[in-house]
Amino acid sequence: MTTDNILNEENNEEENSQVEENSPEEEIPASQESQGETSNSEETAEQASSDSSFNEGDKVTGTVFKVEEKFVRAHIDGTDFEGIIPISQVTNKRIEHPQEVVAEDDTIEAVVIKVEDESERHNLILSIRKLEEDKSYDDLIASKENDETISGTVMEVVQAGLVVDVGVRGFIPASLLSDEYVEDLEQFADQTLEVKMEDIDKDKNRVILNRKKIIEVEKKADRKTQLEKLETGATVEGEVVRTTNFGAFINLGSIDGLAHISELSYERVENVEDAVNIGDKVDVKILDVDVDNERVSLSIKQAQESPFELFIKEHNSGETLEGTVKRLVDFGAFVQVAPGVEGLVHVSEISHDHVAHPSDVLEEGQEIQVKILSLSEDSGKVSLSIKETTERVEQPEQSSKVYRDETDEDQPTLGDVFGDKFKNLDL
Incomplete structure (x- = not known):
């Protein structure tokens, strides 16, 4: 049943009631009738004045x-x-019966939304809801201007978001709703949430709320608090939440820190995913x-005992190892002699023979x-x-040998050596 139907029905009942009440059961004396006419005339003037005042x-x-059930x-x-x-x-709330909100003898404030000016009938159609909404809009506009936080109760969960009662819908x-993706909106049903005003248009009954801003502010405060508590050199536990080609982001609570790829392991890391x-x-x-830039540099490898420290505990100079x-x-x-431990073999220590290039x-x-x-x-270095x-393989010495024939018959004579020179002499 519409409001107009309700009001029409009420009008008919009221008129019938007035007809019955005005049916005379006994004569009124002339003097009283005259006085009544005067009184009615005054009331009519007052009513006319009253009519014009609303x-x-x-x-x-x-x-x-x-x-009543409907009004x-x-x-x-x-x-x-x-x-x-x-x-x-x-009210702007969903109710089944007005008595959920008001009761007889209650004092109410309302705004006139229609004036009924009929003969011998003086009715006003009122709205408590509109008056409350007008006040709520004024309060919400002030909240937006002052960037205030307000509370609202979730009235309905829809696919695109939440309908919230903040005095108006x-x-x-x-x-x-959040600085992170929210998959299940139903978790907020009937909850009271703190929000900020994002946009408001009273003429269009448009009120857009923002919860994300509050969460971001809270998290920023939490990050600053945690940053101030972090101590350089301390070892803490974290969780790897994101990887990139240059390192891994590790969550420490309300702040993420970066472990550069060079700080993931004592062994050489080509791909971050190979390490974490x-x-x-x-x-x-x-x-x-x-703290100012909210940056934290971390190291996974330095939180562990280094392979070199383990190596020097287990090995001494002079030992021979596989590498x-x-x-x-x-x-x-x-040359790698243990996981994460490399030593240098200088070119002069490669071979007993000369090596131009390793x-x-x-x-x-x-x-x-x-x-x-x-x-x-101190330096973390191993020389190998x-x-x-x-x-060393000793090479035999190469001696030069001269072969001689020691027999006399093979000895050359002076004549053999100088014979040709003497024959031309004139002696």
């Missing part, structure tokens, strides 16, 4: 004298007008904290034996030698 939009107060009736203070409030105008789009995966729980050492040639450079070869005698990936020449705990694992 317009749509006027605010009134009254007292509830009847609560509320109230006496307007200081007048003989009756106010009728349809159930849809009692407001709407939080899903994109403004999203979801891994890792211990990290805090290398640097920049793998990892890199060849002009001045020597880097690649002349070695290949990357080649398995070789090396001897530890020295271990430097290949030639010390082999013995």
